[in-house]
Amino acid sequence: MAAASVVLLMGACGGGSETSTAPIPRRTAPLLTIFEAQSELFANPGRTLDLLRHLGTDDVKVFMQWNSVAPNSLSHSRPRFDATDPASYPPAAWGPYDAVIRAAAARHLGVDLALEAPAPLWATGPGVPPGTASGFLGAWEPSAKEFGLFVSAVGKRYSGHYHPTGETTPLPKVDFWSIWNEPNYGQQLAPQAIDHSTIEVSPAYYRALLGAAWGGLQQTGHGRDTVLIGEIAPRGHTLGDSPGDFSGMVPLRFIRALYCVDQTLHPLTGTAASQRGCPSSQSGSASFARDNPALFQATGFAFHPYPQAAPPNVGTAPDGLGTDYADFPQLHKLEATLDGAFSAYGSDNRLALYDTEFGYQTNPPETIARAISPALAAGYANQAEYMSWRDPRVVSWDQYLLADPTPGPSSFDTGIEFYDGKPKGTLYDAFRMPVWLPVSGAPAGHPLEVWGDVRPARYAPTRANAPQVARIQFEASNKAKFRTVKQVPITDPYGYFDTQVSFPSSGSVRIEWSYPHGETIHSRTVAITIG
Template structure:
């Protein structure tokens, strides 16, 4: 019996899946199945949204409820939290880690908005800190929510809107709301599972989630608002639970309008302004930066969507402050410099990709959908690009299933007027896309110099060694097993071992017109992939003086 030595492999990035429609807005039995599906896909973590305006008391009122300690989880109505509590319990039961966004939107009484829904203007940092403390206490592993008493409270405007977009239909007036019906069947309340990963807000550089983004004279406004939120909430949460990991940022990939506009602030500009530095990373002490102290956090979260372009696409010129997946090295350099100068905490250097995906349906004539075979290849290539940045610690898949259009218009967005997203691994009815296969066992073939190709793979097949083969087809000829070695060289091998939860890298000679596929022993052959990346340009050879004179005479 032949023995195959292990390849050069490494632990894969933490894998995060978010799908609020399936995890927070469906019947409990469906949520349980979705969590089992996530586990079967080999992911590590589910990301859930703790929507403040859905969970807080009197969220649609302009006056904050008096006489209540809103940093105490027992002060909140249990029924409002049932969906989130269920999702945390069900994910934990599947052995999944839970990460919670503490965020959007805010209760009306915690903002400068005069009416809702979607209150988000000038969020009060102290109110936000109270909610953050209540959340980390609730999921400390020791808090048992009191049983609901009486009829469930009416859902807030924002919760009703989310139900319309994400698929649940609110019950008729006078009928007990679904969360009440989905209460735990346990005879007595048991402590909720412990959650240790949180993120402060979601996309604070985007006008849909935090306002204002800009001042009338064209300066940024959202960085100062968000900085105040972080400076209040982070130490408050750490004060009651030092064991938590609290990310900041969670930035959107792209910027928009300036000079008094209402579009998003580009993520690198947002980062610089949150850290109170100028374009050259020199400290600022003017305006809202007076009295600045180091920005705390345990990592920077980001959403490097590539706008349906290849993962190696980068931004320059007027979009140089945007950060697609190909721009993550620039974000890493900026974070490193800010940490070195003491503008941000050392831990904030870590980058956590908490959303990413490709849309397989068009979002308008200027952004066609990505074909399924390319989608399957590009999500693996994107992870490969991110993993090359040493400070990137996590990778994400946004949506388990596509989010279909809502029954009525819910946004002024030209691309998503009905709240639709097409980034799922499955279609909206649960039909598999090709990306399911590559998500579990994916391969990327990259040019390596002028003569080589690096074959990088990512496995999410569970613990234990797997025997792997790589096959090659040249110009449509039959597939043949390829001998490969580690990128550093060594003995050529027709097979190799890699752990079922790791990434691996192999090297081979570049052949023009070749396609590759990964074969895991005992499984069907993987999807064919083309070689990506470009070969370095050949250096022009210097001619000797004698050869130059001879060439001149011939001419």
């Protein structure tokens, strides 16, 4: 699968109040919107998908945990069954996934089916450390062979031709896949490193899992599908004996070992190679790309650039410890690492980057240090989406969670709604219709760049296919009424626009748009200074 081709004329990307004279960029590649709302999708797929479509979502990401479908998943003894046959699995285990996939197809929404840990215990390795928490057991040395058989069963079931027992119509085809989740995190794949964490081993396990999954998809009619690898966590640990078995490995270190290259992005050789499951000879390196098609032919590389309370253009690493991070400020390093690894094996292919998990933890409801106000999170999220739109390699934008999870000590409250379903004010607005001004101040008579996305316009065609119109509105600092100062036709199929607007004075800016049925919505407001 060739990487997606993306083209964007780039201008400067800044912030603050200085006047910008950079040209307005023009993006020609799509920027897909992916939404993750698993609990709501399983509870009521139709209603949830209707809401997500109303908000302008393109694809929903659905996590299929291997042990949630596998028979006898808590036993260490493998059951006797044909693991490539969907009918050999408990029918009820498929039910929630079938329902979401059918409902999404009926609404013309895509499904990114993420096949991930935990593995059934009978497909894990020996030697798990004594006292390991039960939730980590399914991450320990998962069998690539068994995973490949499982992926074959999933591929057959969602090939577009499979009739479940008693069904008169086939299940819809799934053509968007993610392989594993955060393999550089020990709770998903373990052990991460051995010999006092000097030798990375999780990349070799992941490389084998990728190869098995790739084969399973290729053999079941999914050779032209979108297949994502990576799904990396943005940070990790580097001090002491970390990451050890179950902590996190910094992502660029993980990627280098995954592609069997050293810190200078040259192929590993000798003992350093063999310790990491890599070819140790020149002839082995020469065939590495051919032997690992998932690494080199995947559609894209997925990343999870969670910023943890910081603006997306500000690094989150302690001084000197974040050179191998892969959050937003380090995306150029992620791109350079992937490109260098490809070049090491004679490939000039450039993988597209898919953001498949993103969000800010908010206070309320959380009170931890990295939780910020919904209003602050709204501005940061819009800035991050603008940065994604400006990067020609990034081809998706993600919102992780619709509503916050059940309150508890381990909550991860990144939803755009509170637990009770009440919208988080401007954070909800920021997802539905983002707005960002890279520069918020200018001398009188000088225009400002206004970027935005009328996300719902994708599913709201007007009569005679006339373009949707975004209304850029201004309110003076004296709190006069908002008035429209520019109307922008929406010609991008995903609702994005970027334009220059001259404002008469200091005040506030917002975007207004109306659904064809009459409902009018607004973006969050942005303060500007003129003069």
